[in-house]
Amino acid sequence: MDWGLKNRIARIISPADNKALMLAVDHGYFLGPTEKLEDLKKTIAPLAKHCDSLMITRGALRTSVNPDYPVPVVLRVSGGTSIIGEDLSQEDITVSIKDALRLNVAAVAMSVFVGSKYEYQTIVNLGKLVNEAEEYGIPVLAVTAVGKEIGTKDARYLSLACRVAAEQGAHIVKTYYCENFEKVVKSCPVPIIIAGGKKIPEKDALKLTYDALKAGAVGVDMGRNIWQSDNPVAMIKAVHSIVHGTNNVEQAFTLYKQLSGKPNQKSNNNKPNQKSNNNKPNQKSNNNKPNQKSNNNKPNQKSNNNKPNQKSNNNKPNQKSNNNKPNQKSNNNKPNQKSNNNKPNQKSNNNKPNQKSNNNKPNQKSNNNKPNNKPKKRN
Numbered sequence: 582m583d584w585g586l587k588n589r590i591a592r593i594i595s596p597a598d599n600k601a602l603m604l605a606v607d608h609g610y611f612l613g614p615t616e617k618l619e620d621l622k623k624t625i626a627p628l629a630k631h632c633d634s635l636m637i638t639r640g641a642l643r644t645s646v647n648p649d650y651p652v653p654v655v656l657r658v659s660g661g662t663s664i665i666g667e668d669l670s671q672e673d674i675t676v677s678i679k680d681a682l683r684l685n686v687a688a689v690a691m692s693v694f695v696g697s698k699y700e701y702q703t704i705v706n707l708g709k710l711v712n713e714a715e716e717y718g719i720p721v722l723a724v725t726a727v728g729k730e731i732g733t734k735d736a737r738y739l740s741l742a743c744r745v746a747a748e749q750g751a752h753i754v755k756t757y758y759c760e761n762f763e764k765v766v767k768s769c770p771v772p773i774i775i776a777g778g779k780k781i782p783e784k785d786a787l788k789l790t791y792d793a794l795k796a797g798a799v800g801v802d803m804g805r806n807i808w809q810s811d812n813p814v815a816m817i818k819a820v821h822s823i824v825h826g827t828n829n830v831e832q833a834f835t836l837y838k839q840l841s842g843k844p845n846q847k848s849n850n851n852k853p854n855q856k857s858n859n860n861k862p863n864q865k866s867n868n869n870k871p872n873q874k875s876n877n878n879k880p881n882q883k884s885n886n887n888k889p890n891q892k893s894n895n896n897k898p899n900q901k902s903n904n905n906k907p908n909q910k911s912n913n914n915k916p917n918q919k920s921n922n923n924k925p926n927q928k929s930n931n932n933k934p935n936q937k938s939n940n941n942k943p944n945q946k947s948n949n950n951k952p953n954n955k956p957k958k959r960n
Contacts, residue, residue, distance in 0.1 A: 601800030
């Protein structure tokens with residue numbers, strides 16, 4: 582391998598730890614202005630300094646990347662289809678090696694669609710690209726693309742696709758993570774970088790990164806799971822802490838939350854579906870239970886000292902009121918007025934319906950006779 586080829590690969594895969602963090606922003610070549618990638622300059626600028634290299638198209642590179650910033654470029658040189666077309670696998674080479682040299686790229690990249698309708702065309706194009714790139718000491722990164730079947734391929738298929746790409750002379754292979762990924766790595770003689778794929782939760786993307794590196798990948802080429810994150814800079818730093826650091830998934834996720842300004846937990850005083858510490862759901866105040874009017878009142882009660890259907894605490898059943906003497910009116914009752922404790926159309930608490938006063942025996946008059954009744958004579 583020539584010095585120039587080795588030097589360019591070293592700009593992509595760090596010689597210090599043999600790891601790579603590539604930021605993918607080339608999605609527009611078939612997806613157009615996908616979400617969060619509408620403004621390329623705005624998306625790329627804060628992220629470029631945190632990655633080892635940038636995977637991008639020549640049009641985006643010339644218009645949206647500051648040439649004063651020395652970020653290594655992996656230039657996509659294939660294309661020809663879009664997401665609304667019938668078959669994404671019908672790609673061809675769209676960029677010349679001379680143009681790649683003018684852009685001072687660190688590597689060129691293209692997709693191969695193993696097993697697709699246009700398998701032959703893409704594999705032959707990969708061989709031709711390697712032939713031209715080798716003349717100028719430019720590494721070739723082959724992408725084992727799966728088109729619209731992303732996430733459906735197993736280790737057997739990906740092992741085949743990666744090996745075919747390596748056999749055609751690719752210096753680095755980009756593929757997808759899968760179960761038993763160790764088999765894919767062991768059967769491929771060149772370094773493997775995994776694709777981030779579609780947007781998934783941040784913690785899942787960090788786990789994908791950690792598991793892939795543990796299985797033998799040298800790094801990640803992640804796009805949507807970084808710049809479609811709510812906090813892209815925090816996310817790329819968290820990914821970096823796994824790729825070039827020693828963080829595990831939990832540590833990296835904690836770092837992401839800290840950098841995002843998100844607390845590790847929700848407020849200690851508030852639990853979901855609760856209004857405050859002292860209030861439980863469906864309660865109005867600390868001291869009130871549902872369907873209660875005040876702290877000291879139970880349902881269907883009027884005052885603290887009165888229970889339903891019970892007499893005053895000062896009056897016992899079958900006893901006369903302490904304040905009322907026979908033939909005298911109650912201090913609290915005026916003539917022709919009902920007791921304060923009696924509801925309309927109800928008799929005194931001491932009288933049951935259709936019964937006479939507890940203090941009156943049958944055929945005897947009540948002690949609480951109204952005016953115009955003569956009192957009994959004393960013996």
